[in-house]
Amino acid sequence: MKNNVPINIMLFVLLLLIMAGSLFIGKVNVPFSEWLSGDLNSLIITELRAPRTIIGAIIGAGLGMSGAAMQGYLRNPLADPGIFGVSSSAALGAVASLFFGYTASVYILPFFALGGAAIGMALLALLAGRQGSLIMFTLAGIIISSLTGALTSLLISLAPNPFVSGEIVKWLMGALTDRSWDDVKIALPLVIIGMGVLTFSGKSLDALTLGENTAKSMGVNMPQLQWILIIGVGLCVGASVAVAGIIGFVGLVVPHLMRPFVGHKPSSVLLPSALAGAILVVAADCLVRSLPSITELRLGIAMSLLGAPFFLMLLFKMRRNII
């Protein structure tokens, strides 16, 4: 058996370094000596960059682990937390709050998004049924994500004025711009609980490597595993969308990057994917912040720009293996 403790420690240290580095990066150069001075420049660090960095790490970890768990559960390397329909239902909730103009408090939009995610999760559980069947689960996820996607488009097309539709479109692209400690307070507990729930799936995911029937014969409770995934992924993804919009590809890409280092056993991919997901999102956010442009490149777009070529590479590699 592979001992993955050193790799996890290395990833953790790397995450801390990148998070520290992230505090230095931005349009304004704030010397270290002024960070806690209390003047305007120090606010850039304590009220903007610090929460932004922490949120990046939180959602990256949640998305990374969700992706690893989903791929293990569906035994499909192309699975992504997005196909679940939770991210698009959370997005629908957030879009609804923008549409109706309920943005008076910073808590309202995330609250709507979490409500959307909860409804999406409940629908998923309802449609997938009590058997714990993988096919029903996947189809239910696809139905929910296409329905919520259509409703989101409907709201954009019915927007009362161009400003609202502009706001919605911009929000959907996903970003960590102007996040505050309030967002940390919303996302941190939910993602921690979600990841905690997902760690219980490890052994069952390992057994699933041998197929659904063999896993059942080994005592895996498929309906229970389905609940673990719905709740775990729902909390992680719902919380991420609530505070940062849709940030794709993290859940898809990160488990693949980790497998060659930690072995392919699904349970050993979970923690490294969380750590590497956090690293990836914080690093990508540093990149968009340091690009010399007038309006900041949205993080969601940057991730997709980086993710799409990777996805293509993955497909080519799989095709080579099949032939």
Next chain:
Amino acid sequence: MIEFKDLSLKIGEHHILNHLCGAIPKGKVTVILGANGAGKSSLLKSIASIIKPSVGEIYIDKTPITAIKPNERARKIGFLEQNGDIHWDVNVSTLVEMGCLVNGNNTQSNSEAIYDALTITDTLHLKDKIASKLSGGEKSRVLLARVLAGKPEYILADEPLAALDPAHQLDTLANFRDIAARGVGIAIVLHDLTYAARIADEIIMMKNGIIIQKGNINSVLTPQIIEETYGVRVKITESDNGFKIITPFSRI
């Protein structure tokens, strides 16, 4: 002993299993025979709790299976699936180690069990290879090793010889005999009547979801019963080392 009483499985209007009664004793090899679609795999899957029978009771050592916790049941019964899947590029030793998932984290006894399982199935030399990329026969031996690593009290194997070459078929049969001699109860689904005659202590002969006949080789593997089950005529001869050779030569 595993016993099943009045076991029925109905899917839609289709009766897959129809009021079956029988047993899988410890220390013996029970071979389940029957034409395609007779319900052999469904019988094994019902006993392994992969599918839930519509009616009937299953007992493991006199305890109803429904009263046994899934983990406990998995420790007692090892199930070897027909054409078993291997997802992800795990190596052979990791895969075989998964058989120990049912037994908790005693690394010392687990690593001994893994080593034994690899040795018995002649797969020790493959231990660092990627399991999903092995040949069909190597794969099925590795999957058997996975079952053995869990040290179950009963082994249910669905066509374990299907992908093997003749030499490994004979080896695997001998392995099953050895394992049974250590007190493990074994039930295997086979199609080859000669192999069934070679290994079986007990035979369960099935057709269309019912048991036509059960008992020892001489009482079940008769030309009449084989004719009734499969609709073929057979010639029964004997090999130099005293095993029955059963060769089908025409359809009825």
